[in-house]
Amino acid sequence: MAGPTTARRGERKPKPKSPSGSSRPPKGSKKKPAARQKAGAAGARTGLGRLLPRLSRRTRLVVRVVAAVLLGAGIGWVLYGSSWLRATHVEVDGVEVLTADEVREAADAPLGEPLISVDTDAIGERLRKRLPRIESVDVERDWPHGVSVEVTERQPRAILEKGGKFIEIDGMGVRFATVDRPPRKVPRLVMEAPADAPGTRRFGRARLEREGVRVSASLPPDVRRDTLVIRVRSYDAITVELTGGRTVVWGSGERGEAKARSLTALMKAARGANHFDVSAPGAPAASGS
Structure with missing residues (x-):
């Protein structure tokens, strides 16, 4: 077979292409300006670019601190130094x-x-x-x-007469005022316990006085309004005197709520009675007419 012709032998072979299909750049070629700008930007991000945000945060912190100090000083002056918020x-x-x-x-x-x-x-x-x-x-x-x-x-639950004056006593037995005239609708406390009685020596006059006030505080409201005198003869011998000549044997100041309920029911059941005994609230009694 005949070999290649002289013209074909003289043709140059095509340059090999890169895998992407473009020609390889010649060796020794320099980077373009755009490539150098990208490299500089990357360097800035790794150097000075990192420092700027850090300084910015510090600056913001200083501003906040200064603002807080100024605000606190302003509020302090308004509250303490100005004439705007004074007690008048x-x-x-x-x-x-x-x-x-x-x-x-x-x-x-x-x-x-x-x-x-x-x-x-x-x-x-x-x-x-x-x-x-x-x-x-x-x-x-x-x-x-x-x-x-x-x-x-304080609300007086009883009054104690002494030397022409009236001592007001609240429900806790506290003497809180002395007045010239007794308040209306407040029962008078009469202490009849002998000083040498066993109960007086055992409990003391002050305790007996508190028991009398305790009875007054335990009375039903409608009964308290009609109460004239609470008479204390001993710890467990306290009597309540009402308007219309009625009397209530209360006993001691204990079990006041139960005695009040029994008295209310007893007065409704025996409307004509004038003597009531609730010293034993489980077995109350009424008599008289």
Whole structure:
């Protein structure tokens, strides 16, 4: 067979292509400018680029701290240094026998001082100490300028006559006031227990007095309104005297709720009776007409 012709032998062979089909770049060629910019950007991210966000966070932290300090100083000045939030008056609620002026005087609130610095606990303590008629009191700051005082007064459950005066005693046996005139609808406590009696020596006069008040506090409301005298002869010999000449033998101050229920039922069942005995509440008795 004849060999390749002279013309075919003189043709150049095609350049081999890369796997992607493009021609290989010649050796020694330099990177294009775009490639150099990408490399610089990558370097910036690994160097200075990392530092900038870190400095930014620190700056934000400093700003927050400074703002908090300035805000705190401003609030402190408003609360303590300015004339905007000063205590100027005392509002009193809940008084019945006491007057609002009596409460204000005893409270001795520091008017003109910053309201935030008013010691409400100290005011409440002064009121309870100076005005024994107060059973409980709630003192609060009433922004922007007031002090609010809510009073609950003791209620007399019995009165004890002494030297032409009347001592008011609450349901806990606390003597809290002495008045010239006895309050209406409050029974009088009469102590008849002899000083040398065994019960008096055992319990003491103060305990017997508290038992008489305890009986008064246990009476049903409608019966208490009709009660004139609670007579204490000994610990377990307490008698209640009602309007219309009626009497109730109560016994001791124990089991007051059960005795009150028995007395209510007994008075409904024996409407014409004038003598009731509930000293044994399980077996009450009524007599007289």
